[in-house]
Amino acid sequence: MPTDVIMPQMGESIFEGTITKWLKKAGDTVQKDEVLFEISTDKVDAEIPSPVAGVLTEIRSPEGATVEVNAVVAVIGEAGSVVSPAPDAQPSTPKEVAPKAPAAPPQVAQAPQGRIRSTPLARRIAKEHGFDLSRIPGSGPGGRIGKEDVLRAATSPVQKAAAPQMAQVAQAPEAPLQDLASLPSEPVPLTRMRALIAGRMVESVRTSPHVYTVYKVDMTRIARLRERHGAAFNQRHGVKLTFMPFIAAAAVAALRRYPIVNASLETTPQGLAIRYHQNINLGIAVALDWGLIVPVIRQAEQASLASLARSIADLAIRARSKKLSPDEVGGSTFTLTNAGAFGGEFGMPIINQPESAILAIGGLRKEPAVLTDAEGNDTIAIRSMQYFCLGFDHRLIDGADGGKFMLAFQKVLENWNHEID
């Protein structure tokens, strides 16, 4: 899907900008964050980077043009997109970037820039065999990789050598053995973020008496829904249907029933008071290489499943690339955190002040479980089970509240009967 490149705002009361130089031309391949053009104004010269990787298909504002802030100055399309001529170019036929379609099979084509287009079947086969899709030439329209391309690549000797290099995204790569002697010999001062986190953690534990309750939820129903509707969902909404949106939706549903879990304690002239929040602003803790951050989905009670899925994916990506805006961080009323990402069963998290509770999501496991049918007969079946641990502030939330909240949360997930659209 093409991305608009817009004129950024250089200052609070600046409403337009002048492009002084294009560093790329229509048809050029661009990397994310590569400099596209420069703006000059008021003794400021700023390089403006590309928001995504792809092909610069169209330049709408040439050098010297003055455009309004937020106006679209260029468009970046996926690899293989048709390129429009520049506004002041000679009237010639538009350049067409040739799709990657090699003649002979065992040829390792250059990895296409931007998203790799492939059929779901091709992706599945590639994944099963551990192939790197970016190394497989596609013979379909726009360089799309189909089943035949993957199977052909499977027999190519070059591909076989490339296979072991493909990173398994799901597993964390094993850390290399450290040479202890090479560690810093002097104490390393804390970075700003680390110091902030340290301070906040101590503060939170000091402020709230933390109590934990752990629930095991049968996620089999959700797992099946994902399998059944995942592909269509992805097609329709452009984002994967993971377990997270279901979990978020269930949390929101339970919070609506038990608003005390969404509340916070405040100091008023009369003493401590409970502030019930008008909205459910869901914080989603994201682990970064350099620390952690909690972007927020505001007014999650109004979000559909699709909108939750999109927000979660988008916020995580932008959190990792440091592209969150200030109003996307802070102001959460309840936080979700992933304690199972590295294989743990469940975690006991620290509350994200000034909230009163936090929900840690454990690892998803296939386990044998006892199922009782309508007649009362017990059988053992294989089910997808997941632990969830609610940490809460016992000053305002008692065990009973916490338990009822978790029961409601569990029920939503185990009996999911909403349409997936």
Added chain:
Amino acid sequence: MIEYLYLGRVDYSEALRLQEELVALRSEGRIGNVLLLLEHPPVLTLGRNASRANILASDELLKSRGVTLHEINRGGDVTYHGPGQLIGYPIFDLRSLRSSSGNRLGPVDFVRLMEQALIGLCGEFGVPAGQIPKLTGVWCSEDGRVDGGEPSIQSCRPANGAEGAVSPAAGGKIAAIGIHVARGVTSHGFAFNVTTDLADFALINPCGITGCPVTSLEREVANPEALPSLESIAHQAALHFGQVFDEPVRALKDLAALRAQAQSAVGELITDR
């Protein structure tokens, strides 16, 4: 947090290299916001919008006065740097800063704040200074009067004499500003005239404005002999930056200390929010 370092006299090209190094480190988050304070040997710099016609002196004259020429990628036209002029290069990540209204700081907002810091610095010496809309930089008025923060210069009128020299306390531009932004990080910055030999400005049309009067702190204070050293003024400038950007200010011991910081921050990121 703003860390700053006074480097003394540094060659222009060396300062450019240092800025590049620090911009890269800042964009990786391996150092925080750093303000470099220094002095240059005589040099003329041509910014992106520069025109050679704005250099009034011939190449021979420049050479005979020991003035070198540099073309650079910052905004603005041509300007002069030399001894007695305090140079400040803030290497700040704009995303780590917030305006007083809590919004993101754009590059132009950043320039306005820099002007404020320098206006505050002038104030320390009892010199009223201000901004002129559409004319980036810090200006002192002709008669020392400042109405509502703006000096009473209506336009840059030609100064007296063929040399373009400025009469005492005639007002004019006391600080020039030009910045570059790459990867959200600023470089280049300001040039604040303390005891700069203003005759050297006759070599150019500063900022491409014909006959633009230039002034210095020495020219504007009642008691120029009492002016402290450039280094001392550099420290005061850093404090004003801290005030205007609402950040604590810390003096760095030396470049080695800054580089050591970058080393120890390997893999970790400082995000000031």
